[in-house]
Amino acid sequence: MTKYVINGGKPLYGAVDISGAKNAAVAILPAALLVNGVCRIENIPQISDVTLILNILQELGADVRTINRTTVEIDCSRIRNAKVPDALARKIRASYYLIGALLGRFGSAEVPPPGGCDFGGRPIDQHIKGFAAMGAEVDVKGGLIRAVAKKGRMVGTTVYMDMVSVGATMNIMLAATLAEGTTIIENAAKEPHVVDLANFLNSMGASIMGAGTDVIKIRGVSHLSGGSYSIIPDQIEAGTYMAAVAATGGEVLIQGVIPKHLECITAKLIEMGADVEELDDAVRVRRTQRLIRTNVKTLPYPGFPTDMQPQVAACLCLADGTSVLTEGVWDNRYRYVDEFRRMGAQIQVDGKVAVIEGVKQLTGACVEACDLRAGAALVIAGLAAQGTTEISQIRHIERGYEDIVRKLSGIGADIRVVVTPDEAKAAQVG
Structure with missing residues (x-):
């Protein structure tokens, strides 16, 4: 022991x-899946949750290069697989951000249920509600969460959060970044790491407005390009x-x-x-x-x-x-x-x-x-x-x-x- x-x-x-902020890093690293090019991400905390996400990205086919103890370069342009490895994902709560990122990138995702700390049920129903409103069919059974965009690409819409949820706000933001049209998240979470994720995506070419307020507008773009970003x-x-x-x-x-x-x-x-x-x-x-x-x-x-x-x-x-x-x-x-x-x-x-x-x-x-x-x-x-x-x-x-x-x-x-x-x-x- x-x-x-x-x-x-x-x-x-x-x-x-x-x-660097754990709660920002565990969403920003999966967000690299949306970028067509090399992301240089700085001020990454040296914690086990971050190591797990980087390992998941590598298992999916990303090229991850360590620059120094707080900086990595990630290139996800060669990834063709939207199926997340089971053993790694079950160890971390933030694995659910892979659903939004993969839906945004490929129009499909297959992710095991998240792990992490147990504070009761911690359902992801608000996440699923958002994905469904944007045109995805989500099926949770057999130990997997499967989501597929019915039109092959997520479609912008208005999503009202029944309760303020940081995870759902960030996940819908990920799914909406490359979607067709504009997505509006009402009753959105306002935490600093929500703003940090929006700032990261915007620095790569996204069009996200209102992060830090209770209404966030995401105008879908065709692609994101590489760049550098430092986590709060x-x-x-x-x-x-x-x-x-x-x-x-x-x-x-x-x-x-x-x-x-x-x-x-x-x-x-x-x-x-x-x-x-x-x-x-x-x-x-x-x-x-x-x-x-x-x-x-x-x-x-x-x-x-x-x-x-x-x-x-x-x-x-x-x-x-x-x-x-x-x-x-x-x-x-x-x-x-x-x-x-x-x-x-x-x-x-x-x-x-x-x-x-x-x-x-x-x-x-x-x-x-x-x-x-x-x-x-x-x-x-x-x-x-x-x-x-x-x-x-x-x-x-x-x-x-x-x-x-x-x-x-x-x-x-x-x-x-x-x-x-x-x-x-x-x-x-x-």
Whole structure:
């Protein structure tokens, strides 16, 4: 077993650099399927989800060339196959973006159901509704999602989203880029990575207007050409380090960010008693006094992000008073609560509402990451706790955080990766 071992109770000081946005990268890389030429994509995070998507593109026939640790060149012009390999796609939630990209490129797609973190059903019905409105027949059976454009090419139309869905907004945008006519997405998601995908496509020759608002218009074009693009900084990675400082105390400069993207997180940390200073491309977070209670509800952007809910919960566990945390996006995001309780947290959950009674301190324990952001929250709790915390199932964390152990060590955390003898022996036998 590979795990993180954290000796907590130490404040954090120094500076940390933020990587490219996971949620943008996992859509922009599949979007390269739409481009007739070489895409140079920069500021790619070094995380397992990105590695999986690049492997899928190579399996489909793309030429992927690594320029340096954050830059790749992708040429999908030779791809003739719209069938995604099963084993790789099932390991990642964002594999559904391959459906929209392949439908846009070939007018057909065959993709296994997505994997990734389990927050309940996480249906893709809004995606399918959009594809069907644009003239695709979508069939989900036999362990595969098959989609075929009835006219051989997607056709522009108006798609109204029954609920705000980031994934569906981006997927419909992909399918519409090379479609015949104009597609209008109403009640669209406004997250920064939605805007980043639109900016990437536009830089390659697409015609997309309104990204970042609730109405996006995509005028279909005949082809996209190659070019260069740099992915935005990761809002959630930055927020996670902000929460870590709030939980442990100390002062850290979080560099290479877009402060506006962090305003929803900044506002809550300030309410809790942390000091946050916005700079041009950085934020400085300081916490010198005990946190105070607050209420948080997750909402689509520009509301407080659901991907920061477990991390802010770790902070609220250490705040004076009783806080109420309401999950406004997913049905099953509190699976980490039992792990927090092992560390001495006082949390009661009723449906989508968690009531958190702050405690004076958490205590180190052996805990297990059940998903990506819950794992990050356990790291924060371990950094703030007295004693030693051991976190298993760290593969979830490494899906979305680049070099988290190195970055935390660089700002004073006592954290290391430990491989138990049984796993080391198994690796040698293999």
